[in-house]
Amino acid sequence: MNRVLVLDGMWNKSLAAVRSFGRKGFYVTAGERTRLATAIFSKYCSRRWIYSSPVLSQVNFLTDLEAELKAGRYDVIFPMEFSTQVLLTEVANRQMIEKYTRLPFADADLAKKGNDKAFIMQYARERGIGVPTTYMVNDIEQLAVIAKETAYPVLIKPRNSSGSRGIVYVKEKEELLTLYLKVHKEYPFPIIQEYIPDGGDVYGVGLLFNFQSEIRASFVYKRLRSHPVSGGPSTLRESVKREDVREIAGLFMKSLRWTGVAHVEFKIDPRDRKPKLLEVNPRFWGSLQLAVESGIDFPFLLFRLAMEGDIEPVMDYNAGVRCRWLIPGDLLHFIKNPERLRLKPNFFDFNTKDDIISLSDPMPVIGRLSSVLMFLYDKEMKHLLHG
Known part of the structure; x- marks a missing residue:
C-alpha cells in the first residue's frame, strides 16, 4: 500500500490532498500541531498525528518528524504550507528527511526567492x-x-506574505509615509506597487515541474469572489482555458529552474487588456480542490513524479467547473459585500x-468550525492568520 504523510492539516489544500490520496486507497497520515484541524477530521485519514509546533520549536518539531518518518515508512512527505516546506527543504533537514522518504519540492533558497515579491517583480521585468x-x-x-513621482492609488505590499496579509491601499501621497511606516514595522521594507484599476479579471495558474524543470501539468482558473472583498484569497473560482497566462507562467517558472508545484497569479490590466504578473506562490495553493475537481490532481501527480522520476505531461482539464470555500470565506464575502443580493x-x-x-466526507466541516476556536485564543494561530 502506498503511504503518504501530509503536514499542515489546518488548511483546505491539505484536505484536498488527504482526500485525493485516500480515495485512491493510500495509507494517509495527516499531521498538525492541534487536533482542531480541517484535514484531520477527514475519514480518509488512516492516522492522525499531532506534532510539536514548528513555529515555537523547530528542534522539537524536527525530532518529532524524524521519529514519525522512521516508524511510518512513508513513500512521500507533503509539506503544504510555505513555512513548513522551507524548513524541510533546508539542506541539513532535507538530508535527514530523505534518508526515510521522498521530498519532491524546490530547495529552500529558491523557494524563498519565489516568495519575495521584490525579487519576483524585478526578475519578471528584466525578462x-x-x-x-x-x-x-x-x-x-x-x-x-x-x-512625489508615483501615481495614486498605490498598494504597500510585504515582500514575504500570502493572501492579503499586510497589504495596504494608499489613496493619496499625504498618506504614503505614515502607512508605509506602519507596514514596515511588521514587515520590513515592503514594496510600493501601482494599483491596477478595477475591471480586469484575476487568474491563477497552477503548475507542476519535473526535476529537470520541464512542465508536467498546468491549470488556469479565474477568481470570481474573494475575501476581503477588495482582494485576497479566492472564495469562488472557475476553471478556464487562458493560454496566454498559462504560457507566461510556465516559461517564467521554468526560467527559475523550478521543481515541484507552484502557483502564479495575474490580473488583466483594463487599460491595455494585457496580463500583469501579481505574485508567485512557491507552494501548494489554497484553491487546490478546484484543480482536482477539474481533472488535474496535483497531489497525486507530484506523488507519481517523486516515485517514478518523471511523468507524461497532463495539460487537459474540464473548463467551467466552479468550486468555492463557503465556510467561512464566501460567507464572509456575502456578509461584507454591499452588493450581496446581486452577486x-x-x-x-x-x-x-x-x-x-x-x-461523502462530512466531518471536515466540524474540523473547520472547531479550528475557529484556535484562531480566537491561540497566539500562534493568530500569527498564521494575520502575519
Missing part, C-alpha cells in the same frame, strides 16, 4: 513580462521621492462544488 510599476525601498529616505454567480447556488463540504 519583459508585464508587471505593475513597482518601487523597491531600501532606505526610508527614498519615500519622499517615491511619494453573480448567485451566492445561493449550492450546487457549486466546495473545498470542504462533502456528503
Whole structure:
C-alpha cells in the first residue's frame, strides 16, 4: 500500500490532498500541531498525528518528524504550507528527511526567492513580462521621492506574505509615509506597487515541474469572489482555458529552474487588456480542490513524479467547473459585500462544488468550525492568520 504523510492539516489544500490520496486507497497520515484541524477530521485519514509546533520549536518539531518518518515508512512527505516546506527543504533537514522518504519540492533558497515579491517583480521585468510599476525601498529616505513621482492609488505590499496579509491601499501621497511606516514595522521594507484599476479579471495558474524543470501539468482558473472583498484569497473560482497566462507562467517558472508545484497569479490590466504578473506562490495553493475537481490532481501527480522520476505531461482539464470555500470565506464575502443580493454567480447556488463540504466526507466541516476556536485564543494561530 502506498503511504503518504501530509503536514499542515489546518488548511483546505491539505484536505484536498488527504482526500485525493485516500480515495485512491493510500495509507494517509495527516499531521498538525492541534487536533482542531480541517484535514484531520477527514475519514480518509488512516492516522492522525499531532506534532510539536514548528513555529515555537523547530528542534522539537524536527525530532518529532524524524521519529514519525522512521516508524511510518512513508513513500512521500507533503509539506503544504510555505513555512513548513522551507524548513524541510533546508539542506541539513532535507538530508535527514530523505534518508526515510521522498521530498519532491524546490530547495529552500529558491523557494524563498519565489516568495519575495521584490525579487519576483524585478526578475519578471528584466525578462519583459508585464508587471505593475513597482518601487523597491531600501532606505526610508527614498519615500519622499517615491511619494512625489508615483501615481495614486498605490498598494504597500510585504515582500514575504500570502493572501492579503499586510497589504495596504494608499489613496493619496499625504498618506504614503505614515502607512508605509506602519507596514514596515511588521514587515520590513515592503514594496510600493501601482494599483491596477478595477475591471480586469484575476487568474491563477497552477503548475507542476519535473526535476529537470520541464512542465508536467498546468491549470488556469479565474477568481470570481474573494475575501476581503477588495482582494485576497479566492472564495469562488472557475476553471478556464487562458493560454496566454498559462504560457507566461510556465516559461517564467521554468526560467527559475523550478521543481515541484507552484502557483502564479495575474490580473488583466483594463487599460491595455494585457496580463500583469501579481505574485508567485512557491507552494501548494489554497484553491487546490478546484484543480482536482477539474481533472488535474496535483497531489497525486507530484506523488507519481517523486516515485517514478518523471511523468507524461497532463495539460487537459474540464473548463467551467466552479468550486468555492463557503465556510467561512464566501460567507464572509456575502456578509461584507454591499452588493450581496446581486452577486453573480448567485451566492445561493449550492450546487457549486466546495473545498470542504462533502456528503461523502462530512466531518471536515466540524474540523473547520472547531479550528475557529484556535484562531480566537491561540497566539500562534493568530500569527498564521494575520502575519
